[in-house]
Amino acid sequence: MALVLVRTTIIFITLLLIMRLMGKSQIGEMQPFEFVITLLIAELACIPMADSSIPLLYGIIAIIAIFILHQIVWLLDLWFRPVKNVICGEPSVVINRDGIDVFQLKKNNLDVSDLIESMRAAGYFNLDDVYYGLFESNGSFSALEKEQVASTSLSLTLVDLGKPDKKNINKCFGGDDFDKFLSKQGAKLRDVVVMTVNGEGRVYFQKKGEKYKILQTEVKEKW
Amino acid sequence: MVRAICYTLAAVALCAALFVFTEWYVGKQFKEFYDAVEVLYEKVEDETANREDGFAVRTLWNSKKEKLHVFLPHNDISYVDYWLSEACGLIYNRRYELALGKLEVLKEIARNLPDAYRLKFENIF
Numbered sequence: 435m436a437l438v439l440v441r442t443t444i445i446f447i448t449l450l451l452i453m454r455l456m457g458k459s460q461i462g463e464m465q466p467f468e469f470v471i472t473l474l475i476a477e478l479a480c481i482p483m484a485d486s487s488i489p490l491l492y493g494i495i496a497i498i499a500i501f502i503l504h505q506i507v508w509l510l511d512l513w514f515r516p517v518k519n520v521i522c523g524e525p526s527v528v529i530n531r532d533g534i535d536v537f538q539l540k541k542n543n544l545d546v547s548d549l550i551e552s553m554r555a556a557g558y559f560n561l562d563d564v565y566y567g568l569f570e571s572n573g574s575f576s577a578l579e580k581e582q583v584a585s586t587s588l589s590l591t592l593v594d595l596g597k598p599d600k601k602n603i604n605k606c607f608g609g610d611d612f613d614k615f616l617s618k619q620g621a622k623l624r625d626v627v628v629m630t631v632n633g634e635g636r637v638y639f640q641k642k643g644e645k646y647k648i649l650q651t652e653v654k655e656k657w
Numbered sequence: 658m659v660r661a662i663c664y665t666l667a668a669v670a671l672c673a674a675l676f677v678f679t680e681w682y683v684g685k686q687f688k689e690f691y692d693a694v695e696v697l698y699e700k701v702e703d704e705t706a707n708r709e710d711g712f713a714v715r716t717l718w719n720s721k722k723e724k725l726h727v728f729l730p731h732n733d734i735s736y737v738d739y740w741l742s743e744a745c746g747l748i749y750n751r752r753y754e755l756a757l758g759k760l761e762v763l764k765e766i767a768r769n770l771p772d773a774y775r776l777k778f779e780n781i782f
Contacts, residue, residue, distance in 0.1 A: 435680075435728070436679075436776040437776055437780050437781065439676070441781060444781070486731070487730055487731040487732045488731075489727055489730065489731070491727055491728065492730075502665060502672070509661075509665075
């Protein structure tokens with residue numbers, strides 16, 4: 435029986451560690467340890483229930499072990515701030531006054547399209563709709579929004595961390611207009627952190643290591 | 658908060674008590690079973706074992722396994738059933754040499770099975 439408790443504890447710690455390493459992209463509105471518990475409880479309850487050769491007591495002990503671990507993590511969370519940061523992580527400011535913080539994004543295993551998706555889910559459809567954007571430790575997105583929303587048109591992502599989206603580029607630019615636009619900005623494709631364009635031709639453009647710029651361009655077709 | 662801590666401590670105490678009890682109880686049951694098999698083994702060696710001796714060990718095991726099912730996986734218990742049935746069958750037919758081999762396996766199981774569930778490094782990983 436003690437064996438079940440020790441093995442459950444090892445699996446719990448391993449899963450927690452892995453979830454923390456995976457970053458916020460893998461957590462859906464839960465603290466990492468809550469997510470781990472959700473993963474484990476279902477299996478622990480199921481196995482002794484379905485497999486009659488395993489004593490029910492094994493499942494019960496494992497679930498009690500999870501309860502004890504949950505309480506320990508919760509108490510550590512309350513009493514020791516550094517432990518809380520290790521177990522649950524810290525909020526990551528991914529958008530600041532300079533634009534997108536690529537280091538913070540990569541630290542959380544996210545890319546710009548993940549960020550834009552999270553923003554849309556939170557009700558912000560353009561990158562410059564917010565002063566600050568952050569991923570909470572539970573993976574949810576919060577933002578300090580601007581007083582006035584810059585645009586009423588949806589933005590398309592043209593470049594995401596140096597990777598072009600050909601379909602969107604062709605929708606916005608004709609011929610080699612896109613290359614001309616980049617050379618006008620003195621940027622190579624791989625240097626572009628993000629470039630989005632909305633239906634009115636408003637461009638959110640950010641180069642590596644620089645503050646973002648809001649530019650205007652002609653779009654091939656409006657949407 | 659205080660209530661949560663109390664619940665946690667109660668759960669820890671409950672688990673600790675259960676672990677100690679299980680360790681002691683399973684060990685005791687298998688020790689008694691081992692002793693019974695050992696006696697049967699000696700009788701088989703002397704070729705004095707009869708149907709009743711095999712039946713007595715089987716009855717003893719049946720009474721123990723009902724409770725052991727709570728603590729051990731049922732497949733492990735069925736190994737004992739299997740080897741004990743074979744040994745008893747051979748004893749009924751007075752094929753003592755063959756029965757000795759089966760009883761040797763049973764002794765080994767009775768000696769090692771509780772160890773497989775003890776808190777040991779090799780069992781954890």
